[in-house]
Amino acid sequence: MFDCDVLVIGGGIVGLSTAYALTRAAPGTRVTVLEKEHAPARHQTGRNSGVIHSGIYYRPGSLKARFAVEGAAEMVKFCAEWGIPHEVTGKLVVATSRDELPRLHALVQRGRENGIPVRELGPAQISEYEPRVRGLAAIHVGTTGICDYTAVAQQLAEASGASILYGAEVTVIDRRPWGVAVRTADGRILRARVLVNCAGLHCDRIARLAGDD
Ligand SMILES: Cc1cc2nc3c(=O)[nH]c(=O)nc-3n(C[C@H](O)[C@H](O)[C@H](O)COP(=O)(O)OP(=O)(O)OC[C@H]3O[C@@H](n4cnc5c(N)ncnc54)[C@H](O)[C@@H]3O)c2cc1C
Known part of the structure; x- marks a missing residue:
C-alpha cells in the first residue's frame, strides 16, 4: 500500500542531502522528495552567499561546531x-579598532579548539592577503571556501537515486497508525511509512499540517 518508504518534503539542500544520506545508509530504501517548485534549490539554497563556512563561531564541543x-x-x-x-x-576576520581585539583573540582560541587552522596576522600581513584591507590585527581562517550550492543540490538529487517530484506542493498531511498520506495541490496522493519535513522557511506550516504545534 506504500508508494515509498520515506517521503521528504522540500527540494533544498537539507531535503536533498537527507534523501542522499538515507539511500546510502540503507540501500534499497525508496525515497520520494516532493518539491513545490519546478527545479531544486529555488529558495534559500540557490540564493545564498555560496560560502562553505568553517565553523569557527560555534561553541567548542557543541554539535553545531562538530557538524559545521x-x-x-x-x-x-x-x-x-x-x-x-x-x-x-x-x-x-579583521579587527579595525582596539575594542575588537579581545573578541578577535577569543575567536582564535575558539577556532583552535574546534580544530580549524587559524593564523594570526599583523597589519603588514593583512595586506599580503588583501592589499585593500586595513586593520589593527586579523585572523586567517584556512578552511573557509565558496561553492555553487545550486549545482550541489542538483548533484545530490541525481546521486541520491530518489524519485524527485517537482511542482508537487504538499497541502494536506494525514497521519495514520501505519504511516502517513499526503496530498499535493494538483491532487496527487502518496503514502509512506515516514515523512521528513525539510521545507525550509515553510517547515512550521508543514508541521502544523501534520498536526504538530
Ligand atoms: C541570504 C542568505 C545567505 C546565506 N548564505 C549562506 C552561505 O553562504 N553558506 C551557507 O552555508 N548557508 C548560507 N545560508 C543558509 C542556507 O542557505 C540555508 O541554511 C539552506 O539553504 C537551507 O536549506 P533548506 O533545504 O532548509 O531550505 P530551502 O533551500 O529554502 O528549501 C526548502 C524547500 O522546501 C520547499 N517547500 C516548502 N514548502 C513546501 C510544500 N508545502 N510542499 C513542497 N515543497 C515545499 C521550498 O520550495 C524549498 O525549495 C544563507 C541563507 C540566506 C537566506
Whole structure:
C-alpha cells in the first residue's frame, strides 16, 4: 500500500542531502522528495552567499561546531568528487579598532579548539592577503571556501537515486497508525511509512499540517 518508504518534503539542500544520506545508509530504501517548485534549490539554497563556512563561531564541543567543521570538509570532498565549481579561498576576520581585539583573540582560541587552522596576522600581513584591507590585527581562517550550492543540490538529487517530484506542493498531511498520506495541490496522493519535513522557511506550516504545534 506504500508508494515509498520515506517521503521528504522540500527540494533544498537539507531535503536533498537527507534523501542522499538515507539511500546510502540503507540501500534499497525508496525515497520520494516532493518539491513545490519546478527545479531544486529555488529558495534559500540557490540564493545564498555560496560560502562553505568553517565553523569557527560555534561553541567548542557543541554539535553545531562538530557538524559545521565536518560538513565543510565533506562539502569540499563532495564538490571535488563530482566536479562542482568550488574553491577553498580562506577568509580574513579583521579587527579595525582596539575594542575588537579581545573578541578577535577569543575567536582564535575558539577556532583552535574546534580544530580549524587559524593564523594570526599583523597589519603588514593583512595586506599580503588583501592589499585593500586595513586593520589593527586579523585572523586567517584556512578552511573557509565558496561553492555553487545550486549545482550541489542538483548533484545530490541525481546521486541520491530518489524519485524527485517537482511542482508537487504538499497541502494536506494525514497521519495514520501505519504511516502517513499526503496530498499535493494538483491532487496527487502518496503514502509512506515516514515523512521528513525539510521545507525550509515553510517547515512550521508543514508541521502544523501534520498536526504538530
Ligand atoms: C541570504 C542568505 C545567505 C546565506 N548564505 C549562506 C552561505 O553562504 N553558506 C551557507 O552555508 N548557508 C548560507 N545560508 C543558509 C542556507 O542557505 C540555508 O541554511 C539552506 O539553504 C537551507 O536549506 P533548506 O533545504 O532548509 O531550505 P530551502 O533551500 O529554502 O528549501 C526548502 C524547500 O522546501 C520547499 N517547500 C516548502 N514548502 C513546501 C510544500 N508545502 N510542499 C513542497 N515543497 C515545499 C521550498 O520550495 C524549498 O525549495 C544563507 C541563507 C540566506 C537566506
